[in-house]
Amino acid sequence: MRLNGLDAVTLGVEDLEAARSFYRNFGLADGAQGGAHADFETLDGSEILVRGANDAGLPSAVRGGSTVREMVWGVESKDDLAAIAAELSKDRQVYEDAEGVLHSADDDGFGIAFRVERRRKVPPAPNPLNIFGATPNRPINTPVDFHEAVRPAAMAHVVLLVPDVERSARFYQDRLGFRLTDKFKGGKGAFLRCSNSTYHHTLFLLQGEERGLHHIAFHVTDFNQVMMGGKNLLAKGWQPAFGPGRHVIGSNYFWYFQSPCGGAMELTADMDRADDGWITREWDYKPENTAAWSMTFNAPG
Numbered sequence: 001m002r003l004n005g006l007d008a009v010t011l012g013v014e015d016l017e018a019a020r021s022f023y024r025n026f027g028l029a030d031g032a033q034g035g036a037h038a039d040f041e042t043l044d045g046s047e048i049l050v051r052g053a054n055d056a057g058l059p060s061a062v063r064g065g066s067t068v069r070e071m072v073w074g075v076e077s078k079d080d081l082a083a084i085a086a087e088l089s090k091d092r093q094v095y096e097d098a099e100g101v102l103h104s105a106d107d108d109g110f111g112i113a114f115r116v117e118r119r120r121k122v123p124p125a126p127n128p129l130n131i132f133g134a135t136p137n138r139p140i141n142t143p144v145d146f147h148e149a150v151r152p153a154a155m156a157h158v159v160l161l162v163p164d165v166e167r168s169a170r171f172y173q174d175r176l177g178f179r180l181t182d183k184f185k186g187g188k189g190a191f192l193r194c195s196n197s198t199y200h201h202t203l204f205l206l207q208g209e210e211r212g213l214h215h216i217a218f219h220v221t222d223f224n225q226v227m228m229g230g231k232n233l234l235a236k237g238w239q240p241a242f243g244p245g246r247h248v249i250g251s252n253y254f255w256y257f258q259s260p261c262g263g264a265m266e267l268t269a270d271m272d273r274a275d276d277g278w279i280t281r282e283w284d285y286k287p288e289n290t291a292a293w294s295m296t297f298n299a300p301g
């Protein structure tokens with residue numbers, strides 16, 4: 001079964017207006033908006049679907065308050081949907097909605113769904129990096145445009161807190177074909193990627209006593225966009241959670257912000273790519289393996 005990546009994520013939140021404001025400031029484009037729903041899109045059409053925590057139509061929550069309700073994984077074709085339905089229906093409920101989306105739940109009770117990928121292929125932004133001595137990537141006589149809006153291109157990964165990482169990871173590996181790119185020793189964390197994706201991780205399971213959403217990451221073009229996007233969020237009064245910095249595992253730049261959605265939201269860029277030639281690494285769970293470097297910014301005021 002060929003899973004490509006995150007096609008949509010549904011969140012149930014206690015303060016819909018705050019969530020709406022956050023994602024607009026984060027740079028997502030408005031989808032359908034109303035009193036009980038706030039839909040957003042990245043450039044490639046991945047969706048963030050925000051609903052009130054008490055919305056009766058939502059998949060059940062793993063905890064109280066604001067949190068993730070369902071992750072929709074995009075697959076390559078209907079054949080993949082059929083394979084997933086056959087596999088998951090061995091031991092859990094699976095149902096197909098009117099739009100052909102399969103819905104079920106993982107071993108921790110997080111809602112999972114699958115649909116033929118709806119994301120658009122967006123042409124990558126040109127590489128603006130000028131390395132000394134190399135042919136210029138940013139053309140001669142072209143300064144950086146610091147007024148360019150930061151628009152996340154896609155969802156990069158979701159990070160879930162689970163009490164038993166190895167057990168939870170086995171479900172995604174054995175039943176859904178996820179690959180284990182890297183792991184923290186002692187069952188502290190598992191970096192997993194979709195079988196049909198070469199991004200270092202599309203799902204990270206992190207050990208936590210209580211289940212919940214740790215964060216969702218969004219791809220932006222480069223380090224400058226991580227910084228400019230974060231600067232914009234600071235100016236709007238949102239509080240940073242971690243960074244800016246650069247991860248060791250995955251090599252991606254990061255800047256996390258606290259959100260009103262039950263977890264942080266991350267701007268990220270320049271992640272490692274991996275295929276089945278990658279050999280899984282095991283890491284000690286300690287700060288120097290989390291960030292190669294990181295700075296701390298405080299919001300104005």
Ligand SMILES: [Fe+2]
Pocket residue numbers: 157159215216217266
């Ligand atoms: Fe992340």
